Amino acid sequence: MSDAVILGVTGIVVSGVIGPAVAAWLSRRAELSRFRRDQVVYQRDQLKALLDEAAILLAKGPTNLRLLREAAPESPERRRATEWLGEVFPIGQRLQLWLPRDHAAVQVYDRVREALVTTAKTAHPSETDAALDHFDELRGDFLDQARLLLATPPAKGGAL
Numbered sequence: 001m002s003d004a005v006i007l008g009v010t011g012i013v014v015s016g017v018i019g020p021a022v023a024a025w026l027s028r029r030a031e032l033s034r035f036r037r038d039q040v041v042y043q044r045d046q047l048k049a050l051l052d053e054a055a056i057l058l059a060k061g062p063t064n065l066r067l068l069r070e071a072a073p074e075s076p077e078r079r080r081a082t083e084w085l086g087e088v089f090p091i092g093q094r095l096q097l098w099l100p101r102d103h104a105a106v107q108v109y110d111r112v113r114e115a116l117v118t119t120a121k122t123a124h125p126s127e128t129d130a131a132l133d134h135f136d137e138l139r140g141d142f143l144d145q146a147r148l149l150l151a152t153p154p155a156k157g158g159a160l
Helices: 003-059 061-070 076-098 104-121 125-151
Strands: none
Touching: 003 061, 003 076, 003 104, 003 125, 061 076, 061 104, 061 125, 076 104, 104 125
């Protein structure tokens, strides 16, 4: 066989078989990479929305705790405050869907929730003021952790 035939057959094999196979492999790899990036963006958006919801819920804490103490038992304000109190625990559970239990933001949120429960159980006004101060401090810690979490770029593997 001549060099021209070998070169021609090699060119046909490369352009007809190997070339498209390499192009398809590179295309699949690019699509998978794009999919992973989109998933990370979606997960971060969902986590951001949940952290916003938690921040709003915690911001209503002092007002709702006072309503639980001072509002009439059958009043709409007390009913709303009771509903609010029922939302505090599920937010913590939802955080654990997106973050590991030992993540700092989850741990701080749990401490804030415990402070709310403690504050709700205090009977004396002076104890309530001290408990609310402690709650405010923990709420600030949670917001700091949430801000840090959202400011940190995702890990190379795409983990939050």
